[in-house]
Amino acid sequence: MMPIEPGILEQLGMIIPLLLLVVFASSILLIDVFAESEDRAYLGYLTAFFLFVVLIFVAKDFNNNNVSRQIFHSSIVIDKFGLIFTGIFIIAGILTSLGSIDYLKKYDIAIGEFYSLIMFAITGMSLMVFSTSLMTIFVALELMSLPIYALSGLFRVNNRSLESSVKYFILGSVASSILLFGMVLLYGATGSVNLVTIGNEITTKYTNLKTVLSSDPIIIIGMLMVFIGFMFKTATAPFHMWTPDVYEGAPTIVTGFMSVAVKAAAFATFLRVFGLSFNNDALLHLANGAISNTSWIQVLNILAIATVIIGNLVALNQRNVKRILAYSAIAHAGYLMIGLVGYFITKDPITYSALVLYFLSYTFTGMGAFIAISIFEPKDTNKVMLDDLNGAAYKKPFVAATLAIFIFSFAGIPPMSGFFAKFYLFKSAYVNAGLHIPVIIALIASVFSVYYYLRILVHLYMKKDYGDVDVKDYKTTAGSVIALSIAGFFVLYIGILPDQYITIIKHSFLSLIGG
Amino acid sequence: MSETYIPMVLMIAIAFGLGSALVLLSVVLGPKYPSDVKDYPFECGHLIDSDGARKKHSIKFYMIAIIFLLFDLEIVFMYPWATVFREIGITALFEMFFFLGILVVGYIYVWKKGVLEWE
């Protein structure tokens, strides 16, 4: 059943944001090689501007787009769900490119590829959330991953950065191949790469022919492998093992981008694939002895709980700020997983909007925090210990103040957006989805998290000995200040006035394909 | 469940058996005349000397290889395109232009970066 597609020009018109991203990324690449001067700071501003232009197009599409249509032989669909996440990736990209200017200068790295890689990664992410076909998803996933592998090895002479890149690349390849194998199995079981068709096939099999499954576990294996592919990218336990090492070794600003945008992309695609293909109550809650005694919901729940616990507990012992934030990113992945499971159970706009709002909040908070940390990073070390932050607030009051905002938001303290997002997510998971035990455990774990979050602030504000860090290393120019101001503003704004965002997000739910 | 997978299991068994059998046979049946040169570790493209295995290779080698691979694959992609070009029509032309456009950007980039110069 193939819906009638619009003409080719109209189809191209619908993917203008994606085309623009490719064009802009290519132009940055060309400008970089043809430019004479050694200074590359302007490329950061230019990238931010380009991304802003794309953001405007995305916003315009969001306002005009009321009917979601599958295009390009049903391989992608342009709907408000995808547009919202594209917006989130672009925002993360804008903050990254603005915040990276000082950071790259600190390491004397004047390479324009950084910016085009960021843009290519965003292209991949956007394409991935628009995809409704396994093939497109895989291509988009690789388009997203390859630039990130390269970016984490940006400091070619720094061993940690290299290690991070290689580890991420190899484990990422393992995950990709598991994902690909899962896709192959799904294709083999259903005869299609289109998510909708797969979904229909599965529904038919599960509702009419329950016994088929007992002799045909291929779908379950395929599903599990696809899930693992996404869980790897979202850093859900036990597929999170790479996260601390990679996050620690990668350049701080890239870590920020990874922990925010890549995670959001993987979660969004997870949601899309699940919603389109596996959106089947019989499949989800299947727990009878005939086929399996553990339902998907239970499995995902256990993994979510494990993620929350591991992330928060291990972070307690860390003294490296980047590692703390890495584990905190794992913990947040766990919270998000709880929200995602809640959405799988209820499939209502409230749990949906809670999940998406959390991403929005997390984008500003995470990017802001990593940009601020990157400013405090001592030169040429690619490492920030807690003691490096001692008394830093007295040298850079603005940066420290914004960092405090982000840390409070991470910890979920009102009126920062992190508080409301967490509250809304937990509330919807507890009340609407009835996930009592996971939410209670997550709440207790997030109490523990306050300890390591506030520890950062203790070093920032309450330790007077400045350490032997040179004041000159804390360099901030307009780019970082703008990025931090934007992020800080929105963290407060979403925290105080979340309502309009929830309205927008709920609006996008209506047109979600596979909602 | 089992019937469906019998061919697969058989195939795995044959593949594994054939592979190991061939290796085993060559060990058992093959004539052995060891010498210093034969025992020397083999590395394609250069000799292993006293610097050990950690010697750095010229980056150019990999660069050229990867770029060759990329543009080679581009050609591979163009063959199937050419066969269905008539059926799809003008759309296919645009799509290929876009594809080539991106590759040209990459080509210019590679050129300007000096990857193609050996010296």
Place this chain on the structure above:
Amino acid sequence: MSNNKAVIMNLLPLIPMFPLIGMIINGLIGKFLPKKLVHLIAITALLASFTTSVIVVSKLVGLPEDSRSVSIEIFKWINVGSFGVSFSFTLDQLSSIMLLVVTGIGGLIHVYSVGYMNGDKSYSRFFTYLNLFIFAMLLLVLGSNMLIMFIGWEGVGLASYLLIGFWFEDSANAAAGMKAFIVNRIGDFGFLIGMFILILTIGNLDFNSIKIAVDSGIITGTVATVATMLFFVGAMGKSAQIPLYVWLPDAMAGPTPVSALIHAATMVTAGVYMVVRLNFLFILAPATMTVIALIGAFTAFFAASIALVQNDIKKVLAYSTVSQLGYMFLGVGVGAFGGGILHLVTHAFFKATLFLGAGSVIIGMHHNQDMRNMGGLKKRMPITHWTMLIATIAITGVLPFSGFISKDEIIWRAFASHNTIIPWINYVLWGLGALAAMMTSFYMWRLYYLTFQSGETRLKDHHVVEHIKESPKSMTFALVVLSFFAIVIGWIGLPHLFYHGKGIFNSFHRWLEPLVSESEAKIHVVHNTGLEWTLMIVVSVLVYISFFWARKWYRKEISVNTKIWAEALKPIHTLLYNKYFVDELYYWLIDKLILQFSHKVLWKTIDYIFIDNIIINGLVAGGSKTLGFLVGLFQTGKLQFYAFVMVAAFFFIFYFMTL
């Protein structure tokens, strides 16, 4: 008609916007602007606000009586599940009165401040804070639900704190600011819990929804009693009632215009405004009403008695303010909501005049505030003298000045309203009110005579004495305008004894009628014209007696006669002069009891030894850190191991799913 409504809806959001813009401009770049521009911005903002207020209120008058309530939603603010709050403003009879008072008096005090603060090094900071205050006050007044009101409530508290501690270089001022803030927090706590109870009961904070819930009986008497008691705790803090009045006298550490604007005319009356705003809720709780009336009456009495003996001119006025606020609560407590608001309005004018006059005197005296050093300023500062005289007559309650009209209504209603809980309490309330009126007359005339009459100034420094002169025009202008209103403003609400029928002279009560008449009707009031005349005359006689008494004692040099009296009344004087030792009592309670208890028992024993060391550091931290360490052991850094875990996990999950 609908046109009027549209105009109101368009203009209403602008009113708080102007001071906000003024605040932002002065706050951000005020430091770099010339002084003239700074006060021009601030005053223009207020003028624009006032003009807009006049326009919208005149449009409101144009609407038919039953539709004089216009709400406009600026945006949806919070929307969580079933609980929603919108950021919206309401203009109705009550908020329009407050709107005019706040922007009108606020504007005049801005003008006055130009003269008063001239030469201060933080000129722009002062006007920034003043605009911030007006903005917050307008939010408080215009908000159409309790949460917006609470934002304004906290906002004025913040502005008040900033302005009390305006000269923070002196630690006493900073301490006074903190005292105000902390005492207010106690009240806010009550306010917050009250809001929570309302949310719990009706899931909403909208004034309209509360009214509907009251009418439909969802809010029962018990809930109303608990909620209103808590709201009144909030009002006690903000409006300086016993036992939370202690911050207001100390708040006089701030610049005098601030005392006039915030601590006399507008902010401190927020509690009264809140009670009247929620009159339909309060009327459901006779117990709360009784408590309000009693606390109001006692506050009026005690504060007046303290004011009798204070020597600092601003302290006298501060206690006078506390006392007058007591009157307002007495009024609303006995169900005279209109009377309470009328007294709020008249008080705003005459007390602002008095404070600004006092400020003028203080400037003239080169920042000497002790009345024992003053005297004979009548000739040197004629405008200040005349305006102060008018305001003094007004506050003591002499016909036909405004104070008489509003105060008389409250005292009469205190007597005439029937209380269902303690039937005889109206005699107590009336007695306290009347005695407080008598004392008011005494301390005000004492202030007047000590300052303006009684011979030449007693200041020792002759160099200063020669330089005492009238204040600049910007200050006297505000004084003259305010004192004019101090005479006439009461005429809009003449009691029915003097005026029957319709017209300007009782328009005030008819204006408020749609809001409060329903509630007022629930209180049984005795109607007895003869009795009302009698009581009015009795109170007036008491007022005149104390006037002559004060005149006799203080008109000339402090006489020997007075000193003999002073000796005889020494113990009472000491008691009053030290404000009943309430501050000391609070200090003892907090310092000796609470702090010692928290230090020795709570902190050193329970918290430090038990919770910190045994539970947190021992069990929780140790346990979780060990666990974290153990989990961390898996983080070997070895690639193979990571890949192994992934694959193992895959088989593990698969095993569980297909078992």
